[in-house]
Amino acid sequence: MKIFIERDNKRVRMKFAGRASDLLKKIKINKETVLIIKNNELVDYDEMLSDNDDIKILSVVSGG
Amino acid sequence: MKCRKCSQKTAFSGYCKKHFIEYFEKKVKNTIRKYNLIRENDKVLVAVSGGKDSTTTLYLMKKFYKNVKAIAIDEGIKGYRNYTLDDLKKFCKKHNINLRIVSFQKEFGKSLDTLVKKFNPCSICGTFRRYLLNKYSKGYDVLVTGHNLDDEAQSFLMNVLKNNLALSARLGPSTGIKKRKGFTQRVKPLYFMLEKEVMAYSVIMKLGIRFVECPYAKYSFRGKVRDFLNDYEEKNKGSKEKLVKMFVNMLPKLKKVYQGEVDYCPECGSASSKGICRTCLFIKKI
Numbered sequence: 001m002k003i004f005i006e007r008d009n010k011r012v013r014m015k016f017a018g019r020a021s022d023l024l025k026k027i028k029i030n031k032e033t034v035l036i037i038k039n040n041e042l043v044d045y046d047e048m049l050s051d052n053d054d055i056k057i058l059s060v061v062s063g064g
Numbered sequence: 065m066k067c068r069k070c071s072q073k074t075a076f077s078g079y080c081k082k083h084f085i086e087y088f089e090k091k092v093k094n095t096i097r098k099y100n101l102i103r104e105n106d107k108v109l110v111a112v113s114g115g116k117d118s119t120t121t122l123y124l125m126k127k128f129y130k131n132v133k134a135i136a137i138d139e140g141i142k143g144y145r146n147y148t149l150d151d152l153k154k155f156c157k158k159h160n161i162n163l164r165i166v167s168f169q170k171e172f173g174k175s176l177d178t179l180v181k182k183f184n185p186c187s188i189c190g191t192f193r194r195y196l197l198n199k200y201s202k203g204y205d206v207l208v209t210g211h212n213l214d215d216e217a218q219s220f221l222m223n224v225l226k227n228n229l230a231l232s233a234r235l236g237p238s239t240g241i242k243k244r245k246g247f248t249q250r251v252k253p254l255y256f257m258l259e260k261e262v263m264a265y266s267v268i269m270k271l272g273i274r275f276v277e278c279p280y281a282k283y284s285f286r287g288k289v290r291d292f293l294n295d296y297e298e299k300n301k302g303s304k305e306k307l308v309k310m311f312v313n314m315l316p317k318l319k320k321v322y323q324g325e326v327d328y329c330p331e332c333g334s335a336s337s338k339g340i341c342r343t344c345l346f347i348k349k350i
Contacts, residue, residue: 006275032294035076035263042081042267044074046065058267059275060260061290 001051005029007059021045023055033060076264088265092124092253099237101251106205108132109248111197112163114148116266116273117210119155121254123271125208126159135200137193138167140175147276155272166196174350176280185280188346195343198334201248211252214259217304218289220311225289233322234335236315241322244335258304 001016005027016023020036020043036043037056049055065074072080079087096102102125110125112118112134125132136152138145149165156163169175172192179188201207216235223232233241237255240247254262266273281287297303328334329341336342 007277030294030298032260032297035260035267037267042075042264044065044076044078047074058263060263 001049001053001055003027003055003057005057007034007057007061015051016049017051018049019045020047020049023049024057029057034058035060075268077261081268084264085268088257088261089124091256093128095237095255096128096251096253099251099255101238101253102129102206102208104129106131107203108206108208109201109204110134110208110210111201112136112152112210114145114150114152114155114273115210116263116271117212117215117254117259119152119210119271119273120262120266120269121208121210122155122161123159123269124253126161133162133164133204135164135166135197137196138165138169139189139193140168140177141278141280142177144276144278147274151272151274164200166200168192171196172347172350179350180280182350183346184283186284186286189280191342191346195332195334197250198247204248207248207250209250209252210254210262212254212257212259212262213304213308214290214293216252216255216311217293217307218286220307221293222285222289229318230322232311233315233318236312236319240335241319244328247335256305256308 001014003012003014004010005012016026020038021031024031024034024045031045035058036045036047037058038047038049039054065078066072067074067080067083068078069083070080072082075081076084077087102108106129108125108129108131110118110122110132112122113136122132122134134156136149138149153163168179176185176189179185197207219235220232223229237252239250239252243249293304327336327338329336329339329344331340331344334341334343
């Protein structure tokens with residue numbers, strides 16, 4: 001799975017299939033602070049993700 | 065998962081895109097109506113930064129009202145404000161909104177990047193921004209800001225931790241302790257919307273907002289309170305909303321208690337808790 005974490009401007013690759021909320025737990029990101037974009041579409045935190053999805057984790061928190 | 069109102073796939077908060085937008089706009093309209101924030105023919109000025117909250121607010125005000133203009137403050141923060149102002153100019157051009165940009169450099173002779181060498185950035189920035197918004201909102205019926213539920217929960221908790229209830233008395237969907245001639249009423253239509261809901265709205269509506277972080281945000285007390293509240297919310301869903309609802313219920317009593325304690329700055333006339341206001345004190349020191 002390709003993941004882009006906006007807040008850190010970081011791209012990572014990892015093996016994952018499961019709920020979006022479980023992915024966030026795995027990479028230690030609080031779901032209150034982000035939105036999940038799967039293959040360019042906004043999805044809920046209980047969305048099922050598969051290993052070939054392209055994921056963006058957008059930061060919700062204002063920049064200042 | 066299916067939308068709670070139709071058979072479409074959910075996009076956010078249990079709703080499909082269409083029904084999330086409907087839920088969001090209805091809740092904002094209800095807040096405006098319940099707290100009598102804006103009337104149909106009001107001259108509306110929206111304070112914008114180019115971030116998601118204020119841009120969403122501007123978009124909605126333009127959608128709901130006829131007479132809407134925008135104002136932005138250029139504090140002079142290299143690598144941050146120049147980007148958000150560029151985005152904002154494009155947004156206003158696209159939506160045919162008159163935008164006025166006022167800068168610290170022109171108004172005070174110095175940019176924030178210079179002022180931080182001598183002062184706490186968030187303290188002087190917040191003070192000067194409020195002052196300029198007061199100054200340039202004269203002649204309008206309301207000054208609309210993009211504050212959301214997260215902002216309000218943070219502000220209330222910060223004031224509790226500072227043991228300063230008088231500051232909280234100035235908060236609420238419609239700010240200030242009492243109305244005063246010559247000062248434009250500030251209102252917050254996104255008051256009951258979670259920050260992540262505002263972000264979801266701006267993403268679905270493709271408002272074109274990118275994430276840029278203020279380089280001075282890491283110094284702020286607000287940042288620490290925000291992280292604490294989000295950590296608590298993750299384990300106890302609905303906590304931020306409960307905090308704000310409890311606060312709104314006690315707000316009328318709070319405003320009554322602190323009504324007598326509002327004073328005005330002898331130099332500029334702004335509301336001030338004791339004598340000369342913070343803006344005038346900062347101006348003397350720069």
